Amino acid sequence: MLATRGLTWRIGEVAIVDSVDLDLAPGEFLGVIGPNGAGKTSLFNLITGLRRPTEGRVTLDGRDISALPPYQRARLGLGRTFQASSVFGSLSVRENVRLAVQAHRGGSMKLWRRAAADREVAAAADAALHRVGLAHRGDALAGTLAHGEKRKLEIALLLAGEPRVMLLDEPMAGVSAEDVPELVQVIRSLTGDSGRAVLMVEHHMDVILELADRIAVMHHGALLACDTPETVMANPTVQEAYLGESL
Ligand SMILES: Nc1ncnc2c1ncn2[C@@H]1O[C@H](COP(=O)(O)OP(=O)(O)OP(=O)(O)O)[C@@H](O)[C@H]1O
Numbered sequence: 696m697l698a699t700r701g702l703t704w705r706i707g708e709v710a711i712v713d714s715v716d717l718d719l720a721p722g723e724f725l726g727v728i729g730p731n732g733a734g735k736t737s738l739f740n741l742i743t744g745l746r747r748p749t750e751g752r753v754t755l756d757g758r759d760i761s762a763l764p765p766y767q768r769a770r771l772g773l774g775r776t777f778q779a780s781s782v783f784g785s786l787s788v789r790e791n792v793r794l795a796v797q798a799h800r801g802g803s804m805k806l807w808r809r810a811a812a813d814r815e816v817a818a819a820a821d822a823a824l825h826r827v828g829l830a831h832r833g834d835a836l837a838g839t840l841a842h843g844e845k846r847k848l849e850i851a852l853l854l855a856g857e858p859r860v861m862l863l864d865e866p867m868a869g870v871s872a873e874d875v876p877e878l879v880q881v882i883r884s885l886t887g888d889s890g891r892a893v894l895m896v897e898h899h900m901d902v903i904l905e906l907a908d909r910i911a912v913m914h915h916g917a918l919l920a921c922d923t924p925e926t927v928m929a930n931p932t933v934q935e936a937y938l939g940e941s942l
Pocket residue numbers: 706711729730731732733734735736737738
């Protein structure tokens with residue numbers, strides 16, 4: 696579904712991302728881990744098009760998307776969690792998701808009668824809120840949400856774009872320990888039988904181990920290992936890379 700081949704991003708002589716070959720199958724959940732500064736976010740930036748690789752390519756369903764800007768990759772089904780800045784704090788949670796649905800459906804909505812289009816948008820937004828367990832907070836101002844709820848809203852905004860591949864960059868960041876299990880359930884439901892694939896960077900190893908079908912380990916920009924959680928955890932090279940850091 697999604698693949699990278701020889702994906703490399705250099706700044707001067709330093710390879711921040713170094714010849715990474717990754718494959719993500721439909722319905723698969725791939726966790727990406729690695730010590731601080733290993734290049735995980737940079738890898739995401741290359742995949743979503745925020746950065747252009749120095750070498751190598753990214754393909755989606757076999758099509759080379761390396762030269763496409765982020766919005767075109769998003770249209771093809773590649774979605775990344777919105778940064779907190781793209782949430783309108785003074786609008787309600789429901790209005791935020793409606794705007795995201797509208798933005799995604801854009802041109803095609805023009806063919807609809809206004810009232811029917813509004814109903815369609817409202818239904819899609821409510822479905823996304825329901826998926827992430829935020830239906831009861833639809834009327835709350837987005838700026839008043841707790842951290843865990845904000846993360847759920849970001850996932851709902853992403854779902855509004857109907858992505859086939861979702862990239863989640865540290866979805867547990869800032870979430871309090873008691874909110875983690877519920878968010879894990881929401882994230883688990885993103886793959887399921889939909890065929891949607893998820894690529895997730897996360898520092899919480901317990902979360903990665905609970906969710907991931909396979910784990911990719913990055914170190915100094917390169918892919919150290921990519922295998923089942925059991926095999927990766929037993930890999931001595933991986934353990935060595937993490938010396939001095941908690942796995
Ligand atoms: N625009 C840039 N200019 C210079 N160096 C950069 C740039 N972006 C990233 N780097 C460097 O590249 C390395 C990898 O950064 P990156 O943020 O991709 O790592 P990471 O694995 O996501 O780290 P963390 O786990 O701390 O978020 C770091 O040493 C970082 O300082």
